[in-house]
Amino acid sequence: MIRLKKAGKLFIFLGIPMIPLIVFWFVPMIVSLWLSLTDWDYISPTFNYVGMDNYTYAFTSDDFYQALKNTVVFGVFTVVPTIIIGLLLAMLLREGLKGITFFRSLMFSPWITPMVAMSIVWAWIYEPDIGLLNQVLGWLHLPQPEWLHSSSSALWSIIIVTVWKNAGWAMLFYSDALQKIPRDLYEVSNLEGSSWWQKMRTVVIPLVSPTTLFLGIMLAIESIQAYDQIQVMTQGGPSGSTRTLLYMYYQMAFEQFNMGQATAISTIIVIITGILALTMFYASKRWVHY
Amino acid sequence: MPKIKMTSIKKKYDNKGEEVIHDFNLDIEENEFIVFVGPSGCGKSTTLRMIAGLESITSGELWMDGKLVNDVQAKDRDIAMVFQNYALFPHYNVYDNIAFGLKMKKYKRSFIKERVEQAAEILGLTKYLKRKPKDLSGGQRQRVALGRAIVRDAHIFLMDEPLSNLDAKLRIQMRKEIINLHRRLGTTTIYVTHDQTEAMTMASRIVVLNDGYIEQIGTPEQVYNNPQSKFVAEFMGSPPMNFLEGSVKGNQLMLDSGEVLGELSQSIGDVEKVDIGIRSENIDIAAHDTGINMTVNHVELMGADLHIHGNADGKEIVIRVVPSEKVAVNEQVSLRVNIDMVHLFDANTGKALFDREKVNA
Known part of the structure; x- marks a missing residue:
């Protein structure tokens, strides 16, 4: 009887929440893993089993490596600056300053604005001939890049928008983490004559490290999943310069209807995400202090 | 320097x-x-x-x-x-x-x-x-x-x-x-x-x-x-100093109840209202009736000392005696105050009325 009760409880508390997880996550994952071994074209009722062909094709194609490189560049240059800017903003906007809530809200507002709407506005700002940014650069007699229209600057333009959107979000987490640092530690540093950088190195950075780990993992995953801003601003162009792995997946699946190759790429994305999260988690044991 | x-x-x-x-x-x-x-x-x-x-x-x-x-x-x-x-x-x-x-x-x-x-x-x-x-x-x-x-x-x-x-x-x-x-x-x-x-x-x-x-x-x-x-008298010392209210007339230290505590060895003139501070170790239980009576509220054995808490003259009092002293809760005891060790404070300003170091020197 007790065993039956226990099984009932297990079903209610574990089984029921598992149902949507199984239906909407595990099953599609297994189906997509199966599809990656086929040549399904998204429309035909029939398809052939092609084994590892889709993976072989991906690993031998230049487009894949360019997309992988774009994903890595996009990931590194959105995550690192977002973390640094978020921390610096949080330090700048500490409690006790006048109008702090207003400035914090201002910094946080890009995060609550939908990426699609924001990307449309930024596409106008980046417009080389009539856009605001080049107007301002022109007044300052600075070079006026082609921004989204040039393959050398398009990815950086999207990186800037993504950092701008996420920095306020990172700031909020860092504000909270900074408040939890005991004041005594700053005072000890003052008494011992620590410089600004020494204080950062010995007090701030180690004591906000759990927040840095959390933000690092979240932002890295988000950077791999970036889609909206690329879709609105460049659609992966010019010449594939802003095509990330996820965008490549989208193009293969819904523009080229090559579901087999698309799901092979999506599987690679999942593996990369998993490896990245695990690496960060294990590496964190050395530098994260709880 | x-x-x-x-x-x-x-x-x-x-x-x-x-x-x-x-x-x-x-x-x-x-x-x-x-x-x-x-x-x-x-x-x-x-x-x-x-x-x-x-x-x-x-x-x-x-x-x-x-x-x-x-x-x-x-x-x-x-x-x-x-x-x-x-x-x-x-x-x-x-x-x-x-x-x-x-x-x-x-x-x-x-x-x-x-x-x-x-x-x-x-x-x-x-x-x-x-x-x-x-x-x-x-x-x-x-x-x-x-x-x-x-x-x-x-x-x-x-x-x-x-x-x-x-x-x-x-x-x-x-x-x-x-x-x-x-x-x-x-x-x-x-x-x-x-x-x-x-x-x-x-x-x-x-x-x-x-x-x-x-x-x-x-x-x-x-x-x-x-x-x-x-x-300072209240803050320093454990248990804290006891305080009673009284007056000084012609060197005689009296409680508000009219009981005479004793004669001061130094002259400070007549003072209508004084706070009389007595450390717990400067009060003990008298063998005879002194007129200053305390009802025992509770007793604490601290090991080397016995702290007796009670009420005397409407004030809470703690006295420190040897542990062999036998007292029971609700018992009424007579107290003897060492008049040479009392401290007097102005009832309004709280300032000491004389320097005990100089008096005892």
Whole structure:
């Protein structure tokens, strides 16, 4: 009887929440893993089993490596600056300053604005001939890049928008983490004559490290999943310069209807995400202090 | 020349505008162990933090070794401070915590090692140098904080309630260790506490603070035996001093109930209303009826002493007697007061009406 009760409880508390997880996550994952071994074209009722062909094709194609490189560049240059800017903003906007809530809200507002709407506005700002940014650069007699229209600057333009959107979000987490640092530690540093950088190195950075780990993992995953801003601003162009792995997946699946190759790429994305999260988690044991 | 000289120091916080330290004057000599004692909010920590340079001084002058330091930064005052919550870096081990100040000042690695090992030896921390603070007991953590202070060879130590987070037994042990450390190093030390026992047992001189004012400065004996105000008399000593209300007429000390306590050996003239302070050890149970009666409320056996709590003349009284004394709750006993040890305070101002040291001299 007790065993039956226990099984009932297990079903209610574990089984029921598992149902949507199984239906909407595990099953599609297994189906997509199966599809990656086929040549399904998204429309035909029939398809052939092609084994590892889709993976072989991906690993031998230049487009894949360019997309992988774009994903890595996009990931590194959105995550690192977002973390640094978020921390610096949080330090700048500490409690006790006048109008702090207003400035914090201002910094946080890009995060609550939908990426699609924001990307449309930024596409106008980046417009080389009539856009605001080049107007301002022109007044300052600075070079006026082609921004989204040039393959050398398009990815950086999207990186800037993504950092701008996420920095306020990172700031909020860092504000909270900074408040939890005991004041005594700053005072000890003052008494011992620590410089600004020494204080950062010995007090701030180690004591906000759990927040840095959390933000690092979240932002890295988000950077791999970036889609909206690329879709609105460049659609992966010019010449594939802003095509990330996820965008490549989208193009293969819904523009080229090559579901087999698309799901092979999506599987690679999942593996990369998993490896990245695990690496960060294990590496964190050395530098994260709880 | 005093080591530290504080002249008319005042402190106001910008946001409140209300003065929290009023006209603080104190000279501290080399090698002294000064204790600031007082209840919470009396300004003792604020004063210490002004000396450290962690709080600005609103007005007045702070001199160290003959140099005005009001505007000198904390790091340039050559002060080491021990905080109530230890202020240890959780991500550093004991070695790195102790070495922190020396590392910040970029001393040579070999010099740092020598100093840290020396400090660890003095404080019995050699075994724990590789441990993180979270793996240490409260007493060990406090020793690490002390280590960080002594390794620097600072010429002044400031300690802000360093023992208040420790349990009673450990507190007594650390008290002893700090006294020994001071004896060994001879560094001028200012120690803040709200615990009068710590003040009495550790200080070479005590500064009693109340509401931002200095109530009294003196050796533990002076502060205990000759309190200059009712506040000091009440605050210092455990159990606290007993108070009865009365008057003085022609040298006769009388209670409000009309009972005569005795004749004062010094003349202070007639005073209509006085607060009569009597330490618990200066009252005992009389064999005959003295007219001063107390109803016993409860009895505490402290080991070496017996504390008898009761009501006399409408006031709560505690007397300290030998444990062999037999009294029962609700029993009525007659009290005998040692008239030569009473303290008299003005009922309005709370100031002492005579100097007991001079009287007994």
